Amino acid sequence: MLRLDDEAEAMRRGALGPARQWAIEHQLRVGAYLGAPDLVQVSQAHIMADTESLGAAGVAWLERFAAMPERERRVRVPTITDPRGTDFTAAKRLKQQDYMVALERRTVAAFEALGILMTDTCVNYQTIMPPIRGEHVAYGDTGVVIYCNSVLGARSNFEGGPSALAAALTGRTPRYGYHLDERRGGSLLIEVSMTPRRLHEWGALGGVVGRLAGDYWRVPVLTGLDRVPGSDELKHFGAAMASFGSVAMFHIEGVTPEADSLAGLFRGGAPAPVRVGAAEVGALLASYADAAGAADGVDVVVFSAPQLSLMEMQTLAGLLDGRRVTVPLLAVTSPQVKPDADRMGLSARIEAAGGTVLSGMCFYQSYARELGEANGWKRLVTNSAKLTNIIGGYGYRPMLLSMEACVDAACTGRLA
Numbered sequence: 001m002l003r004l005d006d007e008a009e010a011m012r013r014g015a016l017g018p019a020r021q022w023a024i025e026h027q028l029r030v031g032a033y034l035g036a037p038d039l040v041q042v043s044q045a046h047i048m049a050d051t052e053s054l055g056a057a058g059v060a061w062l063e064r065f066a067a068m069p070e071r072e073r074r075v076r077v078p079t080i081t082d083p084r085g086t087d088f089t090a091a092k093r094l095k096q097q098d099y100m101v102a103l104e105r106r107t108v109a110a111f112e113a114l115g116i117l118m119t120d121t122c123v124n125y126q127t128i129m130p131p132i133r134g135e136h137v138a139y140g141d142t143g144v145v146i147y148c149n150s151v152l153g154a155r156s157n158f159e160g161g162p163s164a165l166a167a168a169l170t171g172r173t174p175r176y177g178y179h180l181d182e183r184r185g186g187s188l189l190i191e192v193s194m195t196p197r198r199l200h201e202w203g204a205l206g207g208v209v210g211r212l213a214g215d216y217w218r219v220p221v222l223t224g225l226d227r228v229p230g231s232d233e234l235k236h237f238g239a240a241m242a243s244f245g246s247v248a249m250f251h252i253e254g255v256t257p258e259a260d261s262l263a264g265l266f267r268g269g270a271p272a273p274v275r276v277g278a279a280e281v282g283a284l285l286a287s288y289a290d291a292a293g294a295a296d297g298v299d300v301v302v303f304s305a306p307q308l309s310l311m312e313m314q315t316l317a318g319l320l321d322g323r324r325v326t327v328p329l330l331a332v333t334s335p336q337v338k339p340d341a342d343r344m345g346l347s348a349r350i351e352a353a354g355g356t357v358l359s360g361m362c363f364y365q366s367y368a369r370e371l372g373e374a375n376g377w378k379r380l381v382t383n384s385a386k387l388t389n390i391i392g393g394y395g396y397r398p399m400l401l402s403m404e405a406c407v408d409a410a411c412t413g414r415l416a
Contacts, residue, residue: 001028001032002027002028002031002032002036002037002038002039002174003037003038004024004038004039008024008039008170008172011023011024011170012024012025012028016072017068017069017071017072017073018068018072019065019068019072019073019169020072020169020170022166023165023166023167023169023170024166024170024172026162026163026166027039027163027166027167027170027172027173027174030163030174031174031175031176034174034176034177035176036174036175036176037175038175039170039172039173039174039175040136040172040173040174040175040179041136041171041172042077042136042137042138042167042171042172042173043077043078043131043135043136043137044077044078044079044080044129044131044137044138045075045077045078045079045080045137045138045139045159045164045165045167045168046079046080046081046082046124046137046138046139046140046141046144046159046164047079047080047081047082047111047116047140047161047164047165047168048081048082048140048141048160048161048164049062049081049082049107049111049140049161049164049165050082050083050084050085050362050365051084051085051100051103051104051107052085052365052366052367053161053365054103054107054161056103058161059103059106059107059110062107062110062111062114063106063110065110065113065114065165066109066110066111066113066114067113073113073114073115074114074115075114075115075116075168075169076168076169076170076171077167077168077171078117078129079114079115079116079117079164079168080116080117080119080121080124080128080129081111081116081117081118081119081120081121082120082121082122082140082141082144082362082365083120083121083122083307083332083334083360083361083362083365084104084107084108084118084120084360084361084362084365085100085103085104085361085365085366085367086100086101086104086361086366087358087359087360087361088101088104088105089359090356090358093356094366094371094375095371095374095375096366096367096370096371096374097367097370100367100370114165114168116168119334119335119336120334120335120359120360120361121307121334121335121336121360122141122143122144122305122306122307122334122362123143123144123235123306123307123309123334124144125144125147125148125151125152126231126235126309127334127336127337128336130148130152131148131152131154132152132153132154133152133153133154133257133258134153134154134155135154135155136154136155136156136173136179137154137155137156138156138157138159138163138164138167138168138173139156139158139159139164140158140159140160140161140163140164142158142239142242142243142246142248143235143238143239143242143243143305143306143386145157145158145159145178145242145248146238146239146241146242146247146248146249146250147234147235147238147239149178149184149248149249150234150238150249150250150251150252150256151231151234151238151256151257152257153256153257153258155178155179155184156178156179157173157176157177157178157179157248158216158246158248159173177217177248178248178249183217183219184219184249184258185219185265185266185267186219186220186221186251186262186265186266186270187217187218187219187220187271188212188213188218188219188220188221188271188274189220189221189223189262189266189270189271189272189273189274190209190212190220190221190222190223190273190274190275190276191223191224191273191274191275191276192205192222192223192224192225192276192277193224193275193276193277193278194277194278194281195224195225195226195227196233196237196281198383198402198403199232199233199236199312199383199402199403200236200285200383200384200385200400200401200402200403201281201285201402202229202233202234202236202237202240203236203237203239203240203383203384203385203386203400204240204281204284204285204385204400205237205240205276205281206236206237206238206239206240206241206244206385207240207241207243207244207284207385207389208244208276208280208281208284209222209241209245209247209250209276210240210241210242210243210244210245210246210247211244211245212245212274212276213241213245213247214245214246215245215246215247216246216247216248218245218247219247219249219250219251220241220247220250220251221250221251221252221253221259221262221265221266221270222250222251222252222253223252223253223262223273225252225255228255229252229255231309232309232311232312235306235309236306236384236385236386238250239305239306239384239385239386240384240385240386240389242386243385243386243389243390244385244389251265284385284400285400288388288398288399288400289399289400296379297379297413297414297415298327298379298380298381298409298410298413298414298415299327299328299375299376299377299378299379299380300327300328300329300330300375300377300379300380300381301325301327301328301329301330301380301381301382301406301407301409301410302329302330302332302363302380302381302382302384302387303316303329303330303331303332303382303383303384303403303406304330304332304358304362304363304364304382304384304387305332305362305363305364305382305384305386305387305390306384306386307332307333307334307337307362308331308332308333308334308337309333309337310337310340310341310344310346312333312403313331313333313337313341313346313347313350313357314344314346315403316331316346316350316355316403316407317345317346317349317350319403319404319407320349320350320352320353320355320407321349321353323353323407323411324353324354324411325353325354325355325410325411326354326410326411326412326413327409327410327413328356328375328377328410329350329353329354329355329356329407329410330355330356330358330363331350331355331356331357331358332358332359332361332362332363333357333358333359334359334360335359335360338357338359338360341357353411355410363387363391364387364390364391364394368391368394368396369394369395372394372395372396373395377396378395378396378397379396379397379399380396380397380398380399381398381399381401381405381406381409381410381415382398382399382400382401382406383400383401383402383403383406384400385400388400399415401415
């Protein structure tokens with residue numbers, strides 16, 4: 001059994017209420033399965049729990065916690081949320097059904113009763129409380145985890161919805177995996193002979209590396225990039241790597257905070273490198289061109305997964321200036337970025353071209369199959385490698401293109 005301090009032991013006995021008792025017992029089971037010696041204090045938690053995954057039973061389960069006395073149900077550390085299943089202001093336009101919206105409202109009410117902040121974002125590391133190197137956190141979204149582990153040097157495993165809620169209620173999480181020094185070293189050396197220039201190429205490179213790793217416990221180390229990537233580039237790169245390979249951490253030599261030298265990353269010497277270049281990235285891009293059915297035109301253009309930063313919103317607005325879309329174009333951003341985009345006129349410029357700006361949701365977590373059927377969407381164009389990897393499972397035929405090519409497709413209704 002995991003070692004518990006006095007407070008955690010009191011939780012286990014039920015002295016701090018049934019919610020924390022459930023949470024600590026859940027963590028004891030998870031920790032025992034994964035070989036954790038004890039629990040580590042966390043400074044914050046991030047919960048996914050989209051309503052499509054929760055379903056009616058999951059929402060009812062949350063509501064049972066929300067009905068407990070306030071002193072027993074309130075989270076103990078700052079806790080934020082992943083994107084929701086809808087933007088309430090746009091649900092009708094998206095043709096989402098009433099039951100979807102009602103279930104979402106129930107979920108929000110339950111989370112708020114628990115003291116959870118409804119931040120509704122998968123890019124909190126760009127907008128809210130970005131953790132610092134060495135900070136232990138309990139994050140759910142895979143793109144959030146890989147960015148924070150790799151780029152910021154914070155420490156988190158992929159926390160499923162119940163585990164993230166348990167961490168929020170106890171202020172702890174089992175000490176295993178990427179909370180430990182020994183798990184954070186490199187295990188796969190990737191020698192890159194090309195440096196992407198656009199976001200969809202960074203995502204494609206992440207997809208290639210993710211497939212090569214293909215294992216939660218493998219940590220790729222990249223060498224050979226000719227410049228330091230920016231935040232949005234690393235966002236797309238990491239999100240795709242996590243999606244294609246379940247990877248939770250990577251290093252880039254001389255760039256990420258724990259990658260000062262290869263010698264420090266590979267105990268016992270670096271392995272033989274795997275070489276990745278333009279051919280491999282191009283092959284992944286081409287595979288999605290074939291899947292989309294290029295001759296059939298375009299049904300919908302989606303910028304989502306991850307949510308757009310303010311800089312991406314600015315770029316998109318500039319590409320749409322003086323143009324008009326002929327097929328739906330959805331630009332999904334965070335509730336933190338949206339007010340700034342509104343204030344700076346970026347949202348208005350996108351919408352003047354016929355686009356739709358959505359806030360606080362994620363396309364593939366928004367009943368995407370039902371959205372496609374209701375709107376007649378099948379051929380989807382995006383610059384997100386993560387979205388292309390996921391959305392085919394919802395009945396779409398995705399194509400991965402640059403933001404510029406996506407805008408051209410939205411305006412012409414076809415592919416160049």
